[in-house]
Amino acid sequence: MQYFKLSGGQEMPVFGLGTWKSEKGEVYRAVCESVQQGYNHVDCAPIYGNEPEVGEALSEVLRSGQIARKDLWVTSKLWNDAHAPENVLPALQKTLSDLHLEYLDLFLIHWPVVFAPGVGYPQSGDEFLPLEALPISETWKAMEECVKKGLVRAIGVSNFSIKKLDQLLRTAVIAPAVNQIELHPFLQQKDMLAYCADKNVRLTAYAPLGSGDRPDRMKGADEPSLLKHPVIADVAAKHGATPGQILIKWAVTRGTVVIPKSVNPKRIKENIESLSIDLDQEDMEQIASLDRHFRYVTGSFWQPPGSPYTMENLWDEK
Numbered sequence: 001m002q003y004f005k006l007s008g009g010q011e012m013p014v015f016g017l018g019t020w021k022s023e024k025g026e027v028y029r030a031v032c033e034s035v036q037q038g039y040n041h042v043d044c045a046p047i048y049g050n051e052p053e054v055g056e057a058l059s060e061v062l063r064s065g066q067i068a069r070k071d072l073w074v075t076s077k078l079w080n081d082a083h084a085p086e087n088v089l090p091a092l093q094k095t096l097s098d099l100h101l102e103y104l105d106l107f108l109i110h111w112p113v114v115f116a117p118g119v120g121y122p123q124s125g126d127e128f129l130p131l132e133a134l135p136i137s138e139t140w141k142a143m144e145e146c147v148k149k150g151l152v153r154a155i156g157v158s159n160f161s162i163k164k165l166d167q168l169l170r171t172a173v174i175a176p177a178v179n180q181i182e183l184h185p186f187l188q189q190k191d192m193l194a195y196c197a198d199k200n201v202r203l204t205a206y207a208p209l210g211s212g213d214r215p216d217r218m219k220g221a222d223e224p225s226l227l228k229h230p231v232i233a234d235v236a237a238k239h240g241a242t243p244g245q246i247l248i249k250w251a252v253t254r255g256t257v258v259i260p261k262s263v264n265p266k267r268i269k270e271n272i273e274s275l276s277i278d279l280d281q282e283d284m285e286q287i288a289s290l291d292r293h294f295r296y297v298t299g300s301f302w303q304p305p306g307s308p309y310t311m312e313n314l315w316d317e318k
């Protein structure tokens with residue numbers, strides 16, 4: 001496994017297993033299988049609804065000695081209902097208990113979005129709070145306390161724009177080590193890549209394969225397919241690889257961590273084997289030409305009528 005060094009000195013594996021949409025009854029086997037195949041990094045979140053089962057699998061691989069805790073990297077996230085500073089530690093403790101762990105390697109603020117107190121999942125716009133009502137800087141102080149307590153090794157954010165990262169970097173005592181965002185050839189985010197390189201924030205690429213198993217309500221009409229794109233297919237044929245492998249190795253070659261999700265043993269193996277592919281400059285240039293600023297995970301679900309969140313203020317893009 002290759003590693004990227006984070007700003008706090010931690011060595012983060014460049015590749016890990018995504019677990020969003022990994023169903024109960026499937027994710028235990030997927031985590032065990034992935035460790036057998038050489039994975040040492042799992043990306044989790046309480047909202048995925050499967051942390052207790054991921055935790056059973058982690059217990060098993062640690063108990064059986066297949067991997068040592070110090071060699072395993074586990075990321076989880078703070079959900080939007082727990083941004084109030086007094087809710088951060090209890091949320092982390094619940095995740096640690098579900099995952100059967102004493103500490104996380106990385107704890108991320110999942111979205112720059114806040115639910116009103118007591119709301120589990122908003123049904124209407126008035127069940128959100130604007131970020132101004134509960135600023136990220138306040139949540140961040142509570143995240144920093146989690147590091148001081150030894151419950152997490154590194155902290156970071158997810159779905160943050162350059163503007164929001166910049167604001168946070170100005171007030172943070174512990175700088176965010178990671179921003180986990182959607183990244184793939186149709187959404188290359190070159191400005192973000194340059195900004196994060198400059199500020200020593202590591203990017204993690206989510207939805208690297210196009211997140212094809214998202215629920216239909218989250219899909220747009222006529223979404224383009226990464227896995228079926230002819231340029232990706234050509235590069236794959238050149239390397240005797242699959243399109244998925246090319247998409248994964250493209251992400252790592254750009255210096256981003258990548259966390260493809262799979263519950264299928266064949267694809268779990270295929271995905272880690274992508275790390276041995278060498279993409280050359282011509283491959284990278286061909287893939288660079290596919291950029292079209294297309295998001296699969298648009299965030300439109302945070303924008304029911306009356307919500308303080310809009311496409312503009314969520315992504316800070318026009």
Ligand SMILES: NC(=O)c1ccc[n+]([C@@H]2O[C@H](COP(=O)([O-])OP(=O)(O)OC[C@H]3O[C@@H](n4cnc5c(N)ncnc54)[C@H](OP(=O)(O)O)[C@@H]3O)[C@@H](O)[C@H]2O)c1
Nearest residue numbers: 018019020206207208209210211213244260261262263264
């Ligand atoms: N921070 C955030 O807001 C956020 C948002 C989205 C995702 N994430 C994280 O990022 C992870 C990855 O993103 P994602 O799950 O949305 O999408 P993804 O990894 O881009 O795609 C997952 C889909 O690709 C299939 N697949 C896996 N390997 C394949 C291969 N080699 N060839 C063809 N198809 C393949 C999977 O099916 P099988 O399972 O059947 O193989 C599944 O349908 C998530 O699981 C989650 O951990 C974070």
